[in-house]
Amino acid sequence: MSDTSGPILAADGTPLKKKLQQTLFRSRARAFGLVFPLLAFIIIAFILPIILLLSQSVWDSRYADLMPESTKAVAGWDSSTPPTEEMAAAMVTDLVQARENKTIGKVATRVNRELSGTRSLFTKTARSAAKLEAPYLGALIDRDEDWGKIETWAAIKVAAKKFNPSYLASAVDMKYNADGTFEREDEGRRIHVKLFWRTLEISFLVTVFTLLLGYPVAYLLSTLPVRTSNLLLILVLLPFWTSLLVRTTAWIAMLQGQGVLNDLFVVFGIATDEDRFSLIYNKTGTLIAMTHILLPFMILPLYSVMKTIPPSYVRAAKSMGARPSTAFWRVYFPQSVPGIGAGALLVFILAIGYYITPALVGGQDGQMISNIIDFHMRRSLNWNLAAALGLVLLVFVLFLFWLYDRIVGIDNMKLG
Amino acid sequence: MAESESDAAFVEFERVQKSYDGETLVVKDLNLKMPRGEFLTMLGPSGSGKTTCLMMLAGFETATHGEIKLGGKPINNIPPHKRGIGMVFQNYALFPHMTIEENLSFPLEVRNIGKSDREAKIKRALDMVEMGTFGARRPAQLSGGQQQRVALARALVFEPELVLMDEPLGALDKQLREKMQFEITHLAHQLGITVVYVTHDQTEALTMSDRVAVFDDGRIQQIAPPDQLYEEPENSFVAQFIGENNTLEGVIKEIRENGLALVQLDDGELIDCTPVNVSQPGERTRVSIRPERVEYNKARLQKGVHTLKAEVLEFIYMGDIFRTRLRVAGNDEFIVKTRNAPDQERLQPGQQIEIGWLPQDCRALDA
Numbered sequence: 001m002s003d004t005s006g007p008i009l010a011a012d013g014t015p016l017k018k019k020l021q022q023t024l025f026r027s028r029a030r031a032f033g034l035v036f037p038l039l040a041f042i043i044i045a046f047i048l049p050i051i052l053l054l055s056q057s058v059w060d061s062r063y064a065d066l067m068p069e070s071t072k073a074v075a076g077w078d079s080s081t082p083p084t085e086e087m088a089a090a091m092v093t094d095l096v097q098a099r100e101n102k103t104i105g106k107v108a109t110r111v112n113r114e115l116s117g118t119r120s121l122f123t124k125t126a127r128s129a130a131k132l133e134a135p136y137l138g139a140l141i142d143r144d145e146d147w148g149k150i151e152t153w154a155a156i157k158v159a160a161k162k163f164n165p166s167y168l169a170s171a172v173d174m175k176y177n178a179d180g181t182f183e184r185e186d187e188g189r190r191i192h193v194k195l196f197w198r199t200l201e202i203s204f205l206v207t208v209f210t211l212l213l214g215y216p217v218a219y220l221l222s223t224l225p226v227r228t229s230n231l232l233l234i235l236v237l238l239p240f241w242t243s244l245l246v247r248t249t250a251w252i253a254m255l256q257g258q259g260v261l262n263d264l265f266v267v268f269g270i271a272t273d274e275d276r277f278s279l280i281y282n283k284t285g286t287l288i289a290m291t292h293i294l295l296p297f298m299i300l301p302l303y304s305v306m307k308t309i310p311p312s313y314v315r316a317a318k319s320m321g322a323r324p325s326t327a328f329w330r331v332y333f334p335q336s337v338p339g340i341g342a343g344a345l346l347v348f349i350l351a352i353g354y355y356i357t358p359a360l361v362g363g364q365d366g367q368m369i370s371n372i373i374d375f376h377m378r379r380s381l382n383w384n385l386a387a388a389l390g391l392v393l394l395v396f397v398l399f400l401f402w403l404y405d406r407i408v409g410i411d412n413m414k415l416g
Numbered sequence: 417m418a419e420s421e422s423d424a425a426f427v428e429f430e431r432v433q434k435s436y437d438g439e440t441l442v443v444k445d446l447n448l449k450m451p452r453g454e455f456l457t458m459l460g461p462s463g464s465g466k467t468t469c470l471m472m473l474a475g476f477e478t479a480t481h482g483e484i485k486l487g488g489k490p491i492n493n494i495p496p497h498k499r500g501i502g503m504v505f506q507n508y509a510l511f512p513h514m515t516i517e518e519n520l521s522f523p524l525e526v527r528n529i530g531k532s533d534r535e536a537k538i539k540r541a542l543d544m545v546e547m548g549t550f551g552a553r554r555p556a557q558l559s560g561g562q563q564q565r566v567a568l569a570r571a572l573v574f575e576p577e578l579v580l581m582d583e584p585l586g587a588l589d590k591q592l593r594e595k596m597q598f599e600i601t602h603l604a605h606q607l608g609i610t611v612v613y614v615t616h617d618q619t620e621a622l623t624m625s626d627r628v629a630v631f632d633d634g635r636i637q638q639i640a641p642p643d644q645l646y647e648e649p650e651n652s653f654v655a656q657f658i659g660e661n662n663t664l665e666g667v668i669k670e671i672r673e674n675g676l677a678l679v680q681l682d683d684g685e686l687i688d689c690t691p692v693n694v695s696q697p698g699e700r701t702r703v704s705i706r707p708e709r710v711e712y713n714k715a716r717l718q719k720g721v722h723t724l725k726a727e728v729l730e731f732i733y734m735g736d737i738f739r740t741r742l743r744v745a746g747n748d749e750f751i752v753k754t755r756n757a758p759d760q761e762r763l764q765p766g767q768q769i770e771i772g773w774l775p776q777d778c779r780a781l782d783a
Contacts, residue, residue: 310507310509312505312506312507312509313509313511315474315476315496315503315505315509316503316505316509316511317511317522318475318476318495318496318497319474319496319497319499319501319502319503319571319580320497320502320503320522320523320526320570320571320574321497321498321500321523321526321527321574322497322522322523322526323497323526324495324497326526327497330522331511334513335512335513
């Protein structure tokens with residue numbers, strides 16, 4: 001074999017590799033053409049918005065764009081010495097400009113996020129900024145003594161940063177200081193971490209409950225004759241085809257103080273009429289409703305895995321002398337683990353971002369992190385903080401995926 | 417202790433019936449006695465009830481009526497895990513999440529056998545099937561034949577007296593299947609275990625078993641040693657199902673005093689047959705003759721044997737044998753098998769010949 005070093009040629013003399021690529025290119029191009037519309041749609045309608053929104057969690061150029069002079073001035077300030085005349089002059093220039101452009105409201109809102117109470121300081125001062133004369137620092141302090149405080153200027157310095165970790169810090173109850181250090185938020189203002197923990201707790205409990213309820217159902221479905229199991233499967237899927245809102249409101253009717261369940265409790269003497277159980281507008285309500293709604297997501301992966309476990313395994317175990325419980329735990333259960341993994345991961349990740357149900361039945365202590373994200377999106381209009389909270393959640397979920405992959409292996413998962 | 421060990425049936429089915437839907441009987445009135453140490457094969461087409469019988473014996477199905485006894489004791493109400501019966505499944509049913517050793521260890525662990533004892537038994541069982549070096553592997557890493565051996569070792573490792581096998585060689589290729597057939601029978605006799613073996617492959621049944629029970633339509637059609645089953649089928653079903661068979665249709669003319677029956681074939685020819693499950697003159701019958709018992713070489717034809725005219729339609733050379741298709745008494749599918757001997761004549765299509773056979777090889781069965 002003397003010509004092994006040279007490339008192998010196709011019949012027409014072109015190298016075989018090149019020829020193969022040419023042939024494959026056409027079929028690949030056609031396949032790509034078919035998926036392109038969907039790909040484009042997903043990129044434009046899904047991936048780009050997510051990237052843009054998430055980028056807001058660390059990027060906020062509003063102050064720097066609207067107040068260019070003071071941004072430059074505070075950048076050089078060390079944030080511990082008293083404010084200088086130069087900074088004050090730049091601030092007055094910017095304030096005059098912002099009032100003319102009618103952007104002072106946005107600026108005031110932005111700074112107010114770093115230090116509450118500064119909104120009125122900005123709007124009030126801006127109204128008369130045009131009449132102020134040098135020396136500006138004295139003039140500003142004359143208008144409001146807050147202008148002489150270091151913390152006011154520190155808040156401005158933080159707000160002026162374009163690439164800004166303050167939102168992420170606040171998403172995990174930390175404070176970003178003007179000198180670049182972080183510290184924990186005051187005791188009374190630590191709300192996000194607590195909410196993250198509650199979200200995890202609820203998601204975990206919902207996962208456990210759906211597993212406990214779903215496993216026997218999936219087992220039954222997988223062992224019944226096909227005709228019966230198909231019928232039962234439709235019953236499992238029925239909630240899927242019903243509006244989420246309808247199902248959640250149905251739970252309100254079931255669980256409320258004068259609801260069906262409490263009435264039954266009273267009738268059977270489990271509760272007294274004056275002292276009914278509070279099953280809704282709290283964590284209990286969120287847990288009950290979410291468990292019900294997410295149950296199919298647990299049953300379906302379990303069912304699809306269990307269907308592939310032949311009954312001969314358990315029979316073999318029994319024929320070898322294993323009691324039914326031993327046969328189950330040592331032979332059947334280990335083989336259903338891929339289904340448990342898939343179902344648990346699916347339910348947990350869906351639960352961690354659940355929104356409508358806790359919003360409707362959660363009351364005060366049944367709220368989850370998604371509800372506060374919604375609050376910042378629609379009420380406080382602090383999109384940056386909403387994005388930061390979302391980013392923390394996303395990173396956490398990706399971490400869980402990674403953990404699952406390390407422990408169980410993602411290729412071990414069967415979704416259907 | 418009146419009964420000696422050999423008389424007492426080890427496995428016994430007594431008037432057993434089984435229905436799944438309450439409308440049709442899958443097993444109709446099954447009676448069967450097996451002595452200890454026997455290798456019995458249940459043979460039959462799919463849906464004949466043979467697997468159901470096996471499952472009832474294993475305890476995975478309950479008999480609708482009748483009694484199943486093991487070692488003289490009724491076992492109808494004993495759950496499968498307390499019956500102590502080894503079982504080999506069609507698809508091996510090796511636990512995929514356990515290694516080979518763990519698979520074999522399982523039946524010993526549930527019997528609370530100590531670790532050192534377990535290891536010794538596992539080693540012995542694996543060596544027995546020549547899989548001693550594969551203990552640490554997982555079932556998915558073994559070939560079909562190797563998995564089959566492990567399944568066998570697993571069914572034997574806890575030393576059951578009775579082992580059930582449900583078409584254990586069905587998934588193997590022909591060569592491996594023949595090798596395993598030999599090994600399984602060898603092991604069974606060596607260990608002295610009683611085996612109930614289910615298959616739909618008649619060659620397997622004939623080569624492996626002490627006795628074969630032919631199932632059809634929920635009943636045992638015949639239960640006999642292989643040679644008797646092949647040479648003396650008791651009804652048309654068994655004759656058709658076991659081996660290749662030629663049939664000629666006709667009517668019984670008379671039953672003679674020498675025990676033979678005179679049969680008039682549909683084309684008018686008269687032949688002598690051994691009557692099996694026919695008794696009345698005038699009754700319709702199917703005459704069955706094995707292809708290798710038909711002779712056309714005049715020198716070999718015994719004197720006084722009744723001969724029939726035949727036309728050669730096809731001659732197939734198969735190496736060790738010749739297979740010739742004839743037209744005999746209106747039947748175009750009449751097959752003759754002859755050994756490829758130096759003096760054996762090779763027939764040509766179109767040739768007119770005379771064929772004959774011994775009356776005892778020609779059995780008049782139900783139509």
